[in-house]
Amino acid sequence: MPDDKSYTCQVRALHEDAVEVARSSSLPDDEVFELARLFKVLGDPTRTRILRALRSGELCVCDISHVLGMSISSVSHQLRVLREHNLVKARREGKIVFYTLADPHVLDLHETALEHVRE
Amino acid sequence: MPDDKSYTCQVRALHEDAVEVARSSSLPDDEVFELARLFKVLGDPTRTRILRALRSGELCVCDISHVLGMSISSVSHQLRVLREHNLVKARREGKIVFYTLADPHVLDLHETALEHVRE
DNA sequence: TCAACACTTGAACAATTGCTCAAATGTTCA
DNA sequence: TGAACATTTGAGCAATTGTTCAAGTGTTGA
Numbered sequence: 001m002p003d004d005k006s007y008t009c010q011v012r013a014l015h016e017d018a019v020e021v022a023r024s025s026s027l028p029d030d031e032v033f034e035l036a037r038l039f040k041v042l043g044d045p046t047r048t049r050i051l052r053a054l055r056s057g058e059l060c061v062c063d064i065s066h067v068l069g070m071s072i073s074s075v076s077h078q079l080r081v082l083r084e085h086n087l088v089k090a091r092r093e094g095k096i097v098f099y100t101l102a103d104p105h106v107l108d109l110h111e112t113a114l115e116h117v118r119e
Numbered sequence: 120m121p122d123d124k125s126y127t128c129q130v131r132a133l134h135e136d137a138v139e140v141a142r143s144s145s146l147p148d149d150e151v152f153e154l155a156r157l158f159k160v161l162g163d164p165t166r167t168r169i170l171r172a173l174r175s176g177e178l179c180v181c182d183i184s185h186v187l188g189m190s191i192s193s194v195s196h197q198l199r200v201l202r203e204h205n206l207v208k209a210r211r212e213g214k215i216v217f218y219t220l221a222d223p224h225v226l227d228l229h230e231t232a233l234e235h236v237r238e
Numbered sequence: 239t240c241a242a243c244a245c246t247t248g249a250a251c252a253a254t255t256g257c258t259c260a261a262a263t264g265t266t267c268a
Numbered sequence: 269t270g271a272a273c274a275t276t277t278g279a280g281c282a283a284t285t286g287t288t289c290a291a292g293t294g295t296t297g298a
Contacts, residue, residue: 014179014181014182014215014274015178015179015182018175018176018177018178018182019178019182019185019186021175021176022171022172022173022174022175022176022178022182022183022186023172023186025171025174025175026168026171026172026186027167027168027171031233031236031237032164032167032168032171033164034236035167035229035232035233035236036161036162036163036164036166036167037162038162038232038235038236039158039159039161039162039167039228039232040158040159040162040163041162042155042158042162043155043156043157043158043159043160043161043162044155044159044285044286045151045152045155046286046287047155048146048151048154048155048158049145049146049151052141052144052145052146052151053141053142053145054141055141055144056137056140056141056144057137057140057141058137059134059137059138059141060133060134060244060245061244061245061246062133062244062245063133063134063137063138063141064141066138067138067141067142067145070287071287071288071289072244072245072246073245073246073247073287073288073289073290074286074287074288076244076245076246076247077246077247077286077287078286079245079246080246080247092245092294092295094244094295094296095242095243095244095245095294095295095296096133096244096245096295097244097245097246103235105235106235108231109158109228109231109232109235110154112227112228112231113154113157113158113228114150114154116157116222116224116225116228117150117153117154117157118150133244163255163256165256165257179274179275180274180275180276181274181275189257190257190258190259191274191275191276192257192258192259192260192275192276192277193256193257193258195274195275195276195277196256196257196276196277197256198275198276199276199277200256211264211265211275213265213266213274214264214265214266214272214273214274214275215265215274215275216274216275216276
């Protein structure tokens with residue numbers, strides 16, 4: 001990021017004090033990244049529906065596929081994403097793998113967001 | 120989505136009752152979509168940092184660019200996304216456009232998510 | 239040991255994303 | 269009016285995403 005005129009506005013900062021306040025109260029980079037990462041995982045309709053489905057208790061991959069009306073494969077791919085981000089847990093029982101919410105607390109985000117979405 | 124064996128598991132559903140419960144308590148499609156859409160917008164580090172910066176009050180595009188250390192252009196592009204999703208509001212004063220949070224309530228999502236991220 | 243089955247995985251693909259660069263707007267002030 | 273400047277916009281691009289298809293793994297029971 002070069003420090004020339006094309007890059008930012010030409011004064012050092014239009015409102016230096018406001019910039020300083022904003023800068024000093026900003027989150028550490030890693031927290032910003034983690035925050036965005038979590039929201040990004042939540043920001044897909046398929047994954048949203050999987051998390052909603054698991055609200056009522058554990059389900060196997062086949063069950064989830066039926067609830068969503070989607071292929072086993074794509075559900076499994078998304079379950080992997082959710083697993084990798086510690087949003088769901090898997091438990092194998094014979095041939096069947098059961099999934100549960102790793103931390104139902106995460107659904108608090110759904111509630112808050114729904115309030116916003118519903119205005 | 121064809122209804123053949125390659126598509127889902129071979130029984131109608133492994134746990135029909137659980138599937139029925141999950142299905143009947145699921146969100147309407149449009150709410151799922153809106154929910155995911157909101158999280159998706161929140162799920163980018165640049166946009167996260169913009170929203171955090173605006174927490175301390177209104178800033179112009181140039182200010183935000185300074186706080187983030189990013190080009191005016193990319194900040195403006197992201198502000199457009201935030202505007203289109205009603206997360207920020209713009210107010211023009213002469214040559215300068217000031218941005219504010221459209222609904223600071225949205226930052227409640229940050230707080231809740233930060234708790235989760237921080238374990 | 240082998241077929242059946244629940245699930246996972248990898249490659250391939252179109253679609254979407256976030257950035258940069260350059261050009262266009264809109265506003266002020268001389 | 270025209271130059272200066274804050275911001276927006278559009279095209280172009282590499283990178284990422286979500287799905288499908290086909291092949292793979294792991295477990296059960298005959």
